[in-house]
Amino acid sequence: MTGPAASATPVRIDVPSRAGAYPVMIAPGISNRLPRLLEDVRRRGKCVLVSNVTVWRFHGERIRDLSADEPILLPDGERFKTLQIVGRVYEGLIRARADRGSTVIALGGGVLGDTAGFAAATYLRGIPLVHVPTTLLAQVDSAIGGKVGVNHAAGKNLIGSFHPPALVAIDPELLATLPRREFRAGLYETIKYGVIASRPLFDVLNESLSAVFARDPAPLMRVIAESCGIKARVVTEDEHETGIRRTLNFGHTVGHALEAVTKYRRFRHGEAVGYGMLAAAHIGASRGAMPPDDQEALARLIRAMGPLPAVGDLSAGQILDAIGHDKKIVNGRLHFVLPKAIGTCEVVDDVTTEEIERALAALGLAR
Ligand SMILES: NC(=O)c1ccc[n+]([C@@H]2O[C@H](COP(=O)([O-])OP(=O)(O)OC[C@H]3O[C@@H](n4cnc5c(N)ncnc54)[C@H](O)[C@@H]3O)[C@@H](O)[C@H]2O)c1
Numbered sequence: 580m581t582g583p584a585a586s587a588t589p590v591r592i593d594v595p596s597r598a599g600a601y602p603v604m605i606a607p608g609i610s611n612r613l614p615r616l617l618e619d620v621r622r623r624g625k626c627v628l629v630s631n632v633t634v635w636r637f638h639g640e641r642i643r644d645l646s647a648d649e650p651i652l653l654p655d656g657e658r659f660k661t662l663q664i665v666g667r668v669y670e671g672l673i674r675a676r677a678d679r680g681s682t683v684i685a686l687g688g689g690v691l692g693d694t695a696g697f698a699a700a701t702y703l704r705g706i707p708l709v710h711v712p713t714t715l716l717a718q719v720d721s722a723i724g725g726k727v728g729v730n731h732a733a734g735k736n737l738i739g740s741f742h743p744p745a746l747v748a749i750d751p752e753l754l755a756t757l758p759r760r761e762f763r764a765g766l767y768e769t770i771k772y773g774v775i776a777s778r779p780l781f782d783v784l785n786e787s788l789s790a791v792f793a794r795d796p797a798p799l800m801r802v803i804a805e806s807c808g809i810k811a812r813v814v815t816e817d818e819h820e821t822g823i824r825r826t827l828n829f830g831h832t833v834g835h836a837l838e839a840v841t842k843y844r845r846f847r848h849g850e851a852v853g854y855g856m857l858a859a860a861h862i863g864a865s866r867g868a869m870p871p872d873d874q875e876a877l878a879r880l881i882r883a884m885g886p887l888p889a890v891g892d893l894s895a896g897q898i899l900d901a902i903g904h905d906k907k908i909v910n911g912r913l914h915f916v917l918p919k920a921i922g923t924c925e926v927v928d929d930v931t932t933e934e935i936e937r938a939l940a941a942l943g944l945a946r
C-alpha cells in the first residue's frame with residue numbers, strides 16, 4: 580500500500596500519457612496549496628477557474644485566489660453535461676482572454692471535470708487543464724486517464740476527446756461535504772479496483788469500512804491512493820479502450836444496462852456497478868473460476884455498504900436487450916470481465932445469455 584497515510588507529504592503518482600507524464604498528487608489539504616503545485620508543473624500563465632454552483636459554495640474559497648477573474652460557474656447536474664454548457668465555458672474563456680498559456684482549473688465532480696475538460700480540450704485546439712476532483716468517483720476514476728466529454732440527446736458521453744491533464748490534485752478533505760449517497764457511489768468503484776487488481780485494497784475496505792464512511796483521513800487516503808494507482812497503471816499500459824483497460828469495466832456490463840433500462844434515474848452509477856459486480860461474480864463462481872469464499876466476501880462487503888435500490892420490477896429480458904446495445908460488444912462478441920479471485924480477473928468473450936439470466940435471477944430480477 581502507498582505511503583504514510585495522511586502525512587503532510589503528498590502521495591505522488593506519475594501517469595505517462597502521449598502528451599507527456601502528469602502528476603497525480605494526493606494529500607489532505609492539498610487544494611489549499613495549488614499555487615505551489617502549479618509552479619512545480621510550470622503553469623505560470625493565467626488560471627481560469629471552472630466549478631459548479633454547489634461545489635463553489637463549499638470549497639471555492641480554497642482556490643479563488645488563483646485568479647482575479649470571477650469563476651465560471653456551471654449549473655449542477657448530469658443533465659447539464661452538454662455542448663450548450665461547454666459553449667458557456669468558451670464564452671467565459673474568451674471573456675477572460677484566455678490564451679494557450681492559460682490553464683483551466685476544474686473544481687468539481689465527474690460531470691464538471693468532463694465538461695470543463697472538454698472545453699479545455701477544444702478551446703484554441705486545447706489548453707492545459709488541472710483537475711481538482713471533489714467527489715470520490717472523480718478522485719479515483721474520472722479525473723485520471725484523460726477522457727473528457729459531454730452527453731448528447733442520443734446517448735451518454737457520445738461527444739468527447741482525450742485530453743490528459745497537466746496535474747490532478749486530490750484532496751480527501753473535500754469529501755467532508757459530499758452527501759453520503761454520492762460518497763457511497765464512489766466507494767463501489769474502489770471495491771471494483773480491489774477485486775480486479777488488489778486484495779490489500781479490498782481488505783482495507785473490509786476492515787475499515789465504518790472509518791472510511793466516517794471519512795477518517797488515514798484509511799481514506801489509503802483507499803484513494805491505492806485506487807488511483809490502479810487506474811493510473813491500467814490507463815498507462817493502454818491509453819485507449821482495449822485490452823487491459825477493459826478490466827475497468829468489471830461490473831459495468833450489467834451496471835450500464837441497469838442504468839439504461841431505468842433511464843439513469845434510479846441508480847447512482849456506482850450503485851448499478853454494485854449489482855453488476857455481484858452478477859459477474861455469480862457467473863465467475865458458477866463456472867468454477869472464482870472460489871465461492873471470494874464470491875461470498877464480495878457479496879458481504881457490498882451488503883455492508885447498505886441497501887441498493889430495488890430491482891424486483893425489472894426483467895432479465897430488459898437487461899439482456901440493453902446489454903445488446905452496449906459498446907463493450909466488439910465484432911459481435913460481448914467482452915465480459917470475470918473475477919478469478921479477489922485481486923485478479925480475466926476478460927472473456929464466451930459468456931452466454933443463460934449465464935447472465937441465472938446471475939440476474941440470483942439478484943432478484945424476474946425472468
Ligand atoms: N472521464 C472519465 O474517465 C469518467 C469516468 C467515470 C465517470 N465519468 C463521468 O462522471 C460523471 C459522474 O460524476 P460524479 O459521480 O462525480 O457526479 P457529479 O459530478 O454529478 O457530482 C455528484 C453531486 O455531488 C456534488 N458535489 C461534488 N463535489 C461535492 C462536494 N465536495 N461536496 C458536496 N457536494 C459535492 C455535485 O455538485 C453533484 O450534485 C458522469 O457524467 C460520468 O460519465 C467520467
Ligand SMILES: [Zn+2]
Nearest residue numbers: 768831848852
Ligand atoms: Zn464506473
